[in-house]
Amino acid sequence: MSDSNRAPVRPPMPRRGPGGGGGPFGGMGMPVEKSLNFGPSARRLLGRLRPERVAVVAVILLGVVSVVLSVIGPKLLGQATNLVFDGFVSKSLPAGATQAEVIAGLRAAGKNQLADLLSGMQLHPGHGIDFAALSSVLLITLALYVFSAVFMWLQGYVLNGVTQRTVYRMRRDVEAKLNRLPLSYFDRTPRGELLSRVTNDIDNISQTLQQTMSQLVTSLLTVVGVLVMMFVISPLLAVIALVTIPLTLLITAVIAKRSQKLFVAQWSHTGALNGQIEEAFTGHALVKVFGRQKEVAARFADKNDELYRASFGAQFVSGIIMPSMMFVGNLVYVAIAVVGGLMVASGSMGIGDVQAFIQYSRQFTQPLSQLGSMANLLQSGVASAERVFELLDATEQSPDDREEVPAPVSPSADASADTNADADVNAETGAVAAPGTPLPGRLAFENVSFRYDAETPLIETLSLVAEPGQTIAIVGPTGAGKTTLVNLMMRFYEVDAGRITLDGVDIARLPRAELRSRMGMVLQDTWLFGGTIRDNIAYGRTGASEADILEAATASYVDRFVHALPDGYDTVLDDEASNLSAGEKQLITIARAFIARPNVLILDEATSSVDTRTEVLVQRAMRALRQNRTSFVIAHRLSTIRDADLILVMEHGSIVEQGDHDQLLAAGGAYARLYEAQFAAPVEG
Template sequence: MGRALRSAAQAPTERSRDFKGSAIRLVKQLTPQRTLAATVIALGIGGIAIGVVGPRILGHATDLLFNGVIGRQLPAGLTKEQAVEAARARGDNTFADLLSGMNVVPGQGVDFAAVGRTLLLALVLYLVAALLVWLQARLLNVAVQRTMVGMRAAVENKIHRMPLSYFDSRQRGEVLSRVTNDVDNIQTSLSMTISQLMTSVITVVAVLVMMLTISPLLTLLTVITVPLSLWATRAIARRSQRMFVAQWANTGRLNAHIEETYSGFTIVKTFGHRAHAQEQFSQFNDDVYQSSFGAQFFSGLVSPATVFIGNISYVAVAVVGGVQVATGQITLGSIQAFIQYVRQFNQPLTQVAGMYNTLQSGIASAERVFDLLDTEEESPEPAPMPESPAGRPGRVEFRNVSFSYRPDTHVIEDLSLIAEPGSTVAIVGPTGAGKTTLVNLLMRFYEVDSGQILVDGVDIATVSRQSLRSRIGMVLQDTWLFGGTIYDNIAYGRPDATEDEVIEAAKAAYVDRFVHQFPDGYQTRVRDDGSNISAGERQLITIARAALSSPQLLVLDEATSSVDTRTELLIQQAMAELRRDRTSFIIAHRLSTIRDADVIVVLEAGRITELGNHAQLMAKRGAYWSMTQT
């Protein structure tokens, strides 16, 4: 345990940036449920107010019993004052003091009817209080669940408004951890803490009022230990707070590693990195363990500390209260009720201290979710793109475009290029030359630093991304198929397409030639990783999807780099049909696939070094010619 604590103490020193601000913001998430919240508060006040009256009534029942027992021992016919004087006359001053503080009738025994009525009243009050608390808990649960539905929707909507750069700079597993684990942890924390916090605060106030009506002195003895409890809680919480932040940060890192390893499981096995992956997992898992253990250990010290301090006041009240009963300053039933109130007063403080770890954990997760929600979004969407003028469909112009992922490193620099309508533009060059970046800029996954990209004379920065991207079909090297049927994966390109249109697109992309080899044909289900379909077949399905969308512009990014030669010929034929009457951009390392391109652009370090068709560039015997010789 010592090693774990030392490791936890040496964990990342990242602190909650704004614990109080994040907590307030989290509570404000309940604002849409203000009516339910007000009802919950009202029920809580009513239930607790009725509940705290119970000990006082039970104390009265105790007084009735005790008065009856003592009264039966006194001679009948005497008044209480005469009985007190008789006790003092025989030197029994202690009994006389006790008797003077009681409402006793000499010679009269226990009034069991009055005791029964008092106990029945207490029972009814406790039942009503329990009903109100149950209603409060039920309505609070409804309010919390509705709030979490709204938060999940906000996170989902935010994800779709985030720029591609956000996901490029973060591991997918870490983002998924914020969307799933952290949101679930917020829900758990809200459900557990809001009810207890609200109940505890109302209980403390109500009990404090009842204690003051019994004995201000005993109330002072009870309250005097509260600052000590708060000090202990604060001192311990300071140490555990940063550990909870580290816990959820380490959890996100562990999830990122798991997602990355499982998604590339075949590669991990192929290159014999299973042991290394397991070693990394063990390290990340140990980091989660160390930070979690330290957070839970230190926060777990809060409850024992507050219980110990609360017991000090409990002992003091018992001693002083016993003296007051003996001297007739307070009745036995009142001190019994007061001791119950002391327990009720200390219990909420202990509960709040005990759940502080849950609260801190929830706030740490809330900060991570709020950090995602506060991330800068893509620029606001302007008006939809106008229809292309007749006679100029799909003219694309890059005009003095410059772009960099980081301010000091240019990826594209002062690039100008024109793609005439219906032409095929092939972009070649070494890795890192900016080929894919050029396409990302055309799709507006990133915004240019300077210059313009125009489609049919319209600056794409002045139109909505949706209207722009709806005109572009894209076939990537890394095929993406979801867990559904082959038919559904093709229809994804245009969900409103008819069955005949989907089949026609499949035939144009040569999907129809192999799909009937499967028992279920087009209804064959594709696994999440697409492992039941070959790489070439997956690529043909994505081409069929692009064909179905009937794009004005077509982007082919290394579309034939991962298939065999025979399938490549099929893909080339499908591409030739797909490119007909469309402006197309082809990014390829296999130069054999771009010989028939209208324009071949050679990029190096973000600049165009050569431009022309295959024959022209071969005649120059420059960079393109050198590529064909390798």
């Protein structure tokens, strides 16, 4: 835009360009850091799983079955160990004796400790290992582990669908939200920061859900199942193992509290760094022109260093959780081994049960360690979720009025060619309308007031009427409010007071899509999409035919240069349209406005990038396009608006002069001074 007032100053974003201003490397503000509100954000993230309730229940049930099968395994392996050990000991005992006789003989010989050990075993003196029973136990154990793995795989398959569908809906909601946000949001939000939330943060949420949900469900179920089995085997050893839980919770809470802010800072710095990179590479030509590569590199290094420190701190602090959990688990393992060995020696517990309990203790501490290690992933994911939720919670533009209103009349596609003798001709503008049909496009400002910042006046009680078919030129110094008028016409911003009407209808009562479909706009800053030249021209109207495209291209003189391109209208443009000159890109945007056939045409320095010869041709095309249309032309080059029906001179948001070119020159006021500054000064030089 040519008007510096387009961007609001609310809220202010810190800028650090040369001398404290902007520039190609001075526009990115640092997002405000704040403590992560973990609980509410985590609950809200889980709430987005609500549409997947059935699948989540299936995930839990599959996890329960898998965990139950895997938890039974160590108990059966303990029985296998007992069979092997009992058979080995039984073979060394005299055949024909009973277990009670052997134990009594040992006590009579004063070997009470050995007798206590044997009393806790199932012995068959003289017999070896019962391989039939051992084979049966091992086959059952193998089957349990196989089925456990199958159910675990099914759980992962279902969970993957749950995660991807949830993230899909989040991306869809973010896309829909972006379309509902007002222009002011994009004016004050760095593009790199916005892109980081839409891409990096959502990807991080996807990874967090994928990696933690399965482990979270499985780990919690495993803790419960293993705890039950441990109490079945030995309540005393189970109580010893339970010491792990409060220690785990305490260590996790202490470390997680320290790492929360670091994860918020990590993703905030990521967004700021992305914004800085996007800005620097978008304006890389200016960076090189002014020789500011070192400054850009230094700023990148500083921001990269901030991101490094935040990321390192977050990962290091949260990474302490896993080793701490392993240390606690090893302490519990030692305690279980010592107490379990004493119980085996006393005959109150079998060696296979001790082996099974040690396995259970490992299974018990392992999910607790996994839960601890997931803390960093959860904090990182919830930090990203909070940033996405901030975007989803941003204030939207006011909804369209649902009240039925009469729609403005659309011009006929061939209105400009309708010059029959029965037509009505506007005596002031020469515009043509069909007999008895009011010419559409009357735009009126009625006591309109608007401020970007409540403390800074801009437009106060402005009144203006643009009659159908008129060409209204708006001139004035930078910052006068020229482009602000356009923003208000298009409802990019809402007026603070007064109203704007289109053909007698308050535009605030018109749906935005309806209003903007009746306005065509050509900006000073060209913007073309990745695609063919044909697609970019056709973007101006849905369903445009090939004939429409060729007509618009010919009228805007795109057809004059497009045939020199290798693929003509099928030439593919990249995102920056770097394979076209600035003037050629401008001509394509003009063709896009031609094909839209709007009621109101807005030209914001539309010929600023066109060479002098092409400008003459484009001006002729513009005159044809402006037939039967109300046109607003924002111009700095006064030579382009001499034929305007009405010229408005704006200063500080107010119209200080109005009239045609000759009248304003004769008045010797602000317009005459602008004209003299633009044309007399070069002659004097």
